[in-house]
Amino acid sequence: MTFNQLIWKMAKENKKKYIFYFLCNSFAVTFFFLFATIYFNQAIIEVKELEGIQDILIIPGVALVFFTVFFINYAHRIFIKRRKKELSLLMTLGMSNQDILKLILKENGAIALGSIVTGLTTGLVFSRLFFMILIESVGLDRVPFHLSFNMFGYTIGTYILVFALSIAMTIYFLLSKSLTESLKSDRYVENLKHRSPIMGGLGILLLVGSCYLLYFTFLNPELGGDDGTFLLMWTIGIIIGLCITISQCMSFFVHTAKRFPSYYFSRSLFFSSIENKFRNLTAILVLVSIMSMVTIFYTSFCLYFLKYQEDQVERDFPYHLSYVETDTSNNIFGKELNTIVDNKDNSITNHVQVDGFMYKKLYQHWDDYYEDYYRDYLFISLSSFNELSNQQISLSDDDYFYLVNSNSEYYYVDEEYSRGIQLEENGSNFEFTLKDVFVEKMINRWHTNYLVVTDQTFEKIKKSLNGIEMSIHLMNVTDWKNSGAIINEFEDKLNNKNNSSQPDGQLEDYWYEIDSKLHAYNTIKYTNGTMFFVTIFISILFFLGSFILLYLNVFSNVDEEKRRFLKLYKIGITKKEVKQLISKELRVILFFAPILGSCLAFVYILSFAKDGGGLLENMSLFYCFLIMSGIYFSIQIIYYFIARKKLLEQVM
Known part of the structure; x- marks a missing residue:
């Protein structure tokens, strides 16, 4: 009998073990490739609304790699554990360590190669479907599906690296033990x-x-x-x-x-059995607890952001459309503006123009440790402030208001702007005292240091200081969700205008961009939608992985369970009591870790909810937690009944 014939005979004799181990590896390759088709899709990366999506996907990507490492390594350990006796028997018949090493490398090499081919083939079939569902769910119909070398390269490279490490560890532990220990490996019971x-x-x-x-x-x-x-x-x-x-x-x-x-x-029989199994399953139960915690926590937050994204945009964008006009940039006004924005289907309902003046004050340092820097002072007139706030507030010429343009739950008061202002240039000296601080989101653009002065003082500042005069245009339209065509035409017009003129260069480029509620809404929608879908994908992977890991442990010892219950049956235990004992043990094993993980997820949700005033102020987040937990445990219950039925059939 040749060496290859020996391997083939062993594979046929233990075909169930080989097939299940092969499927586990193919499963890992398939799911990693599915994730790679999203992460390395250049078309998704270049979508404007999904800027930084790769950075966001790093966390589930790392979780997937960590899970793959543990999953493949554990599946390999179970596979080798069930074959230790026959490998040791071959050694007693004269096979050397080199022959055992050759045997392990050959059969595992064949399984690895087959897993890569099968996993990538299955991944190619399902990746298209997975991609279509993702793109349809977040509304990115213009993003094409394509394959790249990185998708295949990273998938194959990661799998081979993890698989090689698992084989190396197995060879070391297998060859370092005595023949007696290996031959009796199936008779050893993990002691306590x-x-x-x-x-x-x-x-x-x-x-x-x-x-x-x-x-x-x-x-x-x-x-x-x-x-x-x-x-x-x-x-x-x-x-x-x-x-x-x-x-x-x-x-x-x-x-x-x-x-x-x-x-x-x-209940002594149950306690002794479950205590022993918990000691044997510690690593898996810890992993399942962490995976269920991360899954429920992550999906709850993603669902919360996805479900309440419009409320978030409403708070951050009091106007549907805004842009900044200076003497040299974004010069669109009057009839030209109306022809773009004001039309029958989507007309302007409100247009507010806020005159502003930006002064940049240079602060110099006389040491080598700090660099010189400019501090921006953005002034607006009191009349503009009253129009924005729908109030009639008075102010003296020597005082100013500090407008923190932010929502009340997320704001920062800069001390430099709140303890008085002193500006001096070309013989002109201005000194103001803070009268009051207003915290309210009044202007779309995220700039937190608006300084409100009287109209007379505002005109004096513009004449006396060298700065940048600007007009902040704030507009509302009839239907902001259908304003995409207007915004695109508006951007084209502004780009043509700016290309034909010389920009002042004193403001950063983002000041001249159109700031629209639709763009912010799409960004949140696409990002949260993508994250929610990918998180659900990772959650399904974790759940299936947990199922397979528990299956490996519960069903790999069916023969031992048969012998154990046969002995108990001989001393008087009934079949009904055996069924009850199996059901109790399986319930504890399958539900203990997920329940513990969901409790830990709730602790993290409670902690993060403090940022928004506590859980009572964010009950919608709690409802999302209940929804995702309910879905998770509903699937787990179905799995329990399926596993219980199959286990009882095999044991009884």
Whole structure:
């Protein structure tokens, strides 16, 4: 018998093991390729509304890589664990370590090659469908589907790297153990010599304490610390507490249950079995807890932003369209403006012109550690302010208002503008005292230091200081969601005007761009829609991966479970009791980690909701959390009944 014939006979004899391992690898390649078709699609990157989409997709991309590493490595470990005995038997028959190494490399090389071909082929079939659903869901019909070398290269490279590391680890651990240990590997039962009820209790305390401190310290100005540092520190505490809790919590619960003999002894078989399984499944349950936490938390926020994106735009954009006009740029007014914007289908309903004056004051430093810089002072007249605010407020010539052009929940008061102003140039000296601070979003453009002075003072400033005179045009139209054609024509006109004139060069380029509610709405819609869809995709991957990982552990030991229940049956346990025991164990294994993960996701949602006034002020976020949690557990319940039916059929 040749070496290749031996491999083929082993594959036919253990075809179920090989097929399942092959499918796991193909599954990983397929899903990574599907994600790559979005991440490396140049057409999506170049879409104006999706600027920075690659940066946003880094987080789910890293999560996908992390999951792929664990998934492939764990599937490989289970595959080798179930074949240790036969490999060790070959060694007793005279096969050397080099022959075993050659055997492992050949069969795994064939599986890897087949997985790449099958995974990429399946990915090519489903990537088109996945791309079409994504583009249709976010309304980017003009983005074409295409394939690139990066999509194939990164998928194949990542898979081969992870697969090679898994094989290297397997070879090391397999060849470093004695033949006796390997031959009896299927008879060994993971013991509980490291169980510690005390450590279980401490793990629970650490987990609960880290969750509380995360909520208490996050966005707490009284502590004076960095929110990012607190978030990282208590997240690490949560992960450590999670590992200790899952590995030792059942020892703690069993120890506690023993204090109630009538309760414990009627369930002693269940407690001993589930304690042992939790110790064996610690790594998987920790991973499933983290994946369910990230999935529910991420999808809840994405759904929240997607569902309430229009409300967000309404708060940030009091006007549908705005642009800045100076002496040399964006000179469109009067009839020319009306012919572009004002038409029968979408006419102008409101047009406000705010006269402004930008003065740039140079601040010089006399040391080498700091560079000279300009500070912008943007003045508007009191009459313009009263028109914007629909108020009639008076002001003296020596005073000014500081308008923080921001929503009340997100604003920053610059101390330089709030403690008085002193400007001097060409013999003219202006000194103003702050009278009041107004925090309100009145103008589309995100510029927070509008300084309001009287009309007389405003005219004096324009005549005495060298600055930039501007007019800020603010307009509303009948239907802003259908103003895309108007904006495009408007941009073309402005570009033609600006190309034929000499810009002053004193303002940054973004000042001359049209600032429209439609563009902001599309940006949020496309970005949040893409993130929501990709997050759902990652969530499906995580869920299927969790299913397969748990399947590997639950169903890979069916023969051992049969022997265990056969022995119990001989000493008097009934089939009904066996079914109840299997159902209880499966419920705990399948639901413990997701329930724990959803609780942790809720803690993070509570913490982040503090930024908007707390959860009571953001009940819509809580409803999104309930929706995504409900969907997650509905699928998990369906999976439980399917797995329970199949497990009972095989064991009974």
